[in-house]
Amino acid sequence: MEENYIKHRHEPIIPRQDEWPVVKLARERKDFVKKVAEMAEKRVLSLTGDNPEILKEELETTLYREKLRIKQNPWAVDPDDEAQFWNEVKQALLQINTDSHLRKAGKAKAYREVLQKITNRYSAEIASNFKASHYKFTRRVVTFGFSRLLNAARVKGFKSIFSNQYTLQDKIQITGHTDQIRDLATKGTIVMVPTHFSNLDSILIGWIISVLGMPPFIYGAGLNLFNISIFAYFMNALGAYKVDRRKKNLLYLETLKSYSKEAIQFGCHSLFFPGGTRSRSGMIESKLKLGLLSTAIEAQRANFENGINDVSGKIFIVPVTINYHFVLEAPGLIRDYLSMTGQERYYKENDEFSTSYKISKFLVKFFTKGSDISVSIGQAMDVLGNYVDQDGNSLDKRGRIIHTRDYFVSEGKVTVDPQREEEYTHMLGKRIVEEFHRINRVFSSHLVAFVAFEMLKARNSKLDLFDLIRLPEEEISIPYEEFKAACQLVMDKILELKSQNLIDVAPHLNRSMDEIIHHGLDNVGMYHAKRPLIRSTKGDILTEDMSLLYFYHNRLHGYGLEKLF
């Protein structure tokens, strides 16, 4: 078996905690919050074209939506003075509107003051509360948790819960450009963009970052997670800042972007899931949320504007893919996806946990089986998607060194052109998707799920997706030999793609096809009460849950492998 993945623990690249960028940021929290608020204010003013009438409208819209949110969708995490604050805003706006003495300039000033009040509040709310001592404790808890989840299989019995016989690195394979990311993290600022499939991802990535010896990254976490105080503790400890998805108003979004941009400029390594939420369909993200991505480009341009042209001001984008044999919440995710795309054509089947027998079966499996996880670190790119070398130089397609600054230059100087940067964000998004596909690692479970689903689809070519996932079970059976031949066909194509550097495969795919299939069937969605694929006593391939099969199959979507069927 190929052993090209990282097994050793890396030395920390910055041993002294008080030199970590996140710690520095936490020390300067107050000033930083103020700076973000000011920046957000500036952005809103430029977006409203310095026109007091447009600003007034934005303020009123914000007020209206916030009042509605407080009434209709309050959360435990919301501060007590929420209603009071927005009432004050309302009063202030009323006063400006009715004050006949105020001239145009006076009104503009008054509106700006209200705007300032709001961005200050938002900025303070978003800012993270990182504490190094909490971080260390959290790290230990997380390491313990992962060991339980992944280690149990190999050491039998109850004692296994406290066994460390197999270290985590046996089960979590970290591959790819690990040395490069460590190197670059000491030189410039990293923005890591992983694929997102499971709730486990945030914690897993946090853990990987620390295993690689890098200081903690900051990342945006949904405010809803802070509702639960134990989660809030962990999130804060991991350097999370808060993202409130309920607030969709311009002022909030601009404050959020300012926060991200300023933190990157400050030198904090950041992480965001560019797909936004978890991939509902199980497919690799193909459309990315560009809002936060654009802040990386903005921060890069701002560094050049400030004359920081060396590597210390450089921002590196590092795509990461995470692969599992199972995603605990897959049934819920795919259900969401199908009801979103199919609407009334899709109705829920009976629940996953329908009988207590199934629940106990699940629990037994959960505590007795282990499973592999792989994390592939892609080659770092600059904010335009050009690969960078070990020293952080951007390289063009022919390996010639180019300067990222040149992308922002016209007539010899760095210029600000929002429309240009919008296009650049688009390009970067496309490059990240490309890299995701390239570094994605095929597991045996993905292969068998893909082949089984495509075979069933080909057999029922007249049915659309929603009819297909409701096929009666007796019609879903594939003779083993036929299945094996199809697996071989797909495998050959995957290896061909791999030779062109368009996909990667896990080491366990080097075995014989029978072994691969066996391994895949054993692992695909192993924790689900209803298994996406099983083998009948006669040896045929069956499924217990067509939509789950579809979910796991989707992992190989986007490579043109469907055409083989």
Add this chain to the structure above:
Amino acid sequence: MASKNSSKQKLIGVVGAGSFGVAIANMLAEKNEVMLYARKEEVIEEINQEHSASGRPLHESIRGTFSAEELCQSCEVLFFMIPSSAFLEVVRKFAPYLYPYHLIIHGTKGLAINLPEGKTLESVQSLKRSQILTMSEVILQETVAVRVGCLAGPNISKELSLGQPAATVVASRYNEVILEGQKLLRSERFQVYGNSDIIGVELSGVLKNIIAIAAGALAGLGLGENAKGLLISRGMVEMVHLSKALGGSVQSVIGLAGVGDLVTTCNSVDSRNFTVGYRLAKGETLDQILETMEEVAEGVNTIRVINAFLKTAGIRAPITENLHRVLFEDLSIEESLQFLMKYPFSVDVDFV
């Protein structure tokens, strides 16, 4: 504006000293200094000593160079005005000297194909969209430049050099490229429109060449103005469907770079594409025509590429398909016309 004052300091690069290249260089030179690139040393000598290129008179603010490196180092804005057959070669030659700050506007109407090593259009039979490149896509693929735009529209070089009124479209995804193009080219006799759908604009310029061949054929057969009106309107419908299938918008086809250029080319007896159609109708074969033409008519290549694309696209393009049969499969032009007259078009316009 003739005096060389400080406002004329900027140096603009033009690559290609053909008729269109010279016309654009002359227009640019009204406002700025221009450096003109040509491959042949004797042409450069002529440019620098006699202020003309292959006999075409040049503005005094133009000087010539045959060094791609010098051109790229001296100019931030480059106009690529080269025939499509040489496009890839020239772009590759320039690639090592181009940087991300360069702004490139090209004026080339053609398609390139992107096939695996050792494959040709004959051996692959059909083409996917990803295997067809517009000229801006060639630049993006071959160089590190990203701020790319194109020039398209009814721009007959002869008329431009005479200073007759005309207009063009500068298309780019980047506003700054459009604004720069407008700033550099706009004059009292030349209007410059902007369009953000660069693919649609490039495709319009490419696809109209197919219809131009058909227009030449109609003229060669002596079929009159009613027939030409029919051809132009059906040709436009075909262009819309093809452009949409290749990623362009309807708006661009019915704009200046589409319909505007189509009408001009279908009436232009000087056009190479028109001439190919005309001579076909007079009974010559494609080989005979090509033998006596200095430069290849772009429409011939476009027909081959689009015909191969049709096999994967699942759409019909009767004019293109028929011209392909006439050019490459020995269908006579009269038979082809018979076929088109019987073709079951159900509605006049079904895309707006």
